Amino acid sequence: MAENGQAPTLDEVARLAGVSKATASRAINGRSKVSAKAQAAVDDAVRSLGYTPNAAARSLVTRRTGSVALIVPESDERIFADPFFARMLHLVARALRERDLQLVLLIAQPGDDEDRLLHYLRGRYVDGAIVVSHHRDDRLAEHLSDLGLPCVFIGRPWIGAERVSYVDSDNLDAAAQAVRALVAAGRRRIATIAGPSDMRAGHDRLEGWRRELTKVGLDADLVAYGDFTEDSGAEACAALLDRAEGDGGTLDGIFAASDLMAQGAMRELASRGLRVPEDVAIVGYDDLGVAERTHPPLTTLHNPIGQMVTEAVRLLTESVDEGGKGSPRRVIFVPELVVRGSV
Amino acid sequence: MAENGQAPTLDEVARLAGVSKATASRAINGRSKVSAKAQAAVDDAVRSLGYTPNAAARSLVTRRTGSVALIVPESDERIFADPFFARMLHLVARALRERDLQLVLLIAQPGDDEDRLLHYLRGRYVDGAIVVSHHRDDRLAEHLSDLGLPCVFIGRPWIGAERVSYVDSDNLDAAAQAVRALVAAGRRRIATIAGPSDMRAGHDRLEGWRRELTKVGLDADLVAYGDFTEDSGAEACAALLDRAEGDGGTLDGIFAASDLMAQGAMRELASRGLRVPEDVAIVGYDDLGVAERTHPPLTTLHNPIGQMVTEAVRLLTESVDEGGKGSPRRVIFVPELVVRGSV
DNA sequence: CTGAAAGCGCTTACAG
């Protein structure tokens, strides 16, 4: 170990191994042919010096950093507590690690006009970006596209979707499946607890619910909004129940845009003495674990985020390898209905 | 905008502004004196070119990256779903952003022998590291100290604590406070639901409970372990109840090492028809939100993670500014008992 | 297969 306080450099490795810097570099990177003898000498030198290439120097010439940004909005400070996000973060971290890429977490402040974010990205600290759960009014897709930075969105962006790659799940189809399951169980007065309308998933699931109900000739007027949290689901459920009662009818089915909101709704139903599914059948969305733990277990749409993340990382690395020149690509997954006990 | 496909360089800025690269650099970094005229010319050039300094080139010479690693163990895949961790991540992200530092999330795989992690750190991708919630057997503190990389631990490391800086909360004192509150409420048979014994918080809170009970002359034998999750709390509670009954006694107080576990315990108590606090009083730990939402609201120890994170980032930036040469520093916070309705 | 040399894009003494 060189203990002069400074990290050892390639130069020292080369000297110790008795070869040139060029050969040492080639031996270390292993992409070009090097004689067995030179290879062994360099390997030994690297080991005894405890050498690791300097990242900055390397990326200055290779124009690669080995890092990828994960861009998430902090609109909701609770995003970190959301199981969907938690899972997403975990999966992204794992997928990147498998490819030896580092994860730089970039949190887009709501107030910030993206300038800070774009400035960072322009500095080429990262090779590409994965963008999660952006909002209706941001122009991130356009800006990233202008930048020429490889990126893929998880969830189709509101604006500029035609210019970037994205993966998404078919929220409309999934919501329609939920409605069909409720209808098949004989429900006729079907409400929905929707997510925020400025989020892709919130908007599309509501729209899918509406369309399917209309298609089968049922009313699509019982809508209450939540923010994907349990408490908001309970509140929305209470509002729906009150409203349906005021109309003289009684709702007998609910499609909740997240399992957490469905869970909240079940809490509210229980507190009013309503049974699931006898009195009110309910379908959730996500299937990330909570759905198995409710009473009764929740029938829900399985959100294939594992596949989405895997695919997003694959598309991103492809794009990086193409130098960001390739044309946008999309992959859409169709969620499956998981039947448990709430319908 | 230079649209030749390449990002503009300092050279182009200097040329457009009619000054040397040196002057352009000085104007951009704003640390040395530059004539008003030159400053204005450079500012204009930067703007019209859309220039951002190349991060790699800059850090190659400054030896600063502007990035900080957050190292977390992935022992438990659910770490991301844990509200304590979620809050921590959020706070760290914010504290770093305030100082214009980027967050690189490093997840320590349990299987990995840290080599991968250390290799990365040795490459100088980051200026320093914050380490959260490491386990009993890892030697991260020693290794980081050997590396000479500025770092601060959140939670005193098991091994090598004398060589690194850390912030912590006084888990022993807090647990003692919990026991005193239960004793003051007339409880005599006080159990604990402990966290994993290979985690600092788990170990220390158990020890604090034990010592205080012994001090006041009560039995400290009713211990069950959980993993900080709600379900594990319910299971532990069931085990404790059964055991206490088998002993012929009945437990009348519980100290749970996390609010989530306390919540699980309350669920179990309710399912057995036991009332809180009339039959069993309970004190939790963390106070991150769930404690306010249980029925009754939970009396708990407020974990000052906001302060810990702020202090950790402050210590880290100081250490970075000193070039990692300063001596280790520590700050310990004492949690406060928040009295609600469960005791 | 190997080495000398150029160059990646910056910052910073140094001299003026």
Added chain:
DNA sequence: CTGAAAGCGCTTACAG
């Protein structure tokens, strides 16, 4: 206050 020059630590044509 400013500029020419050196240098940060690598990789990669290029010639051999």
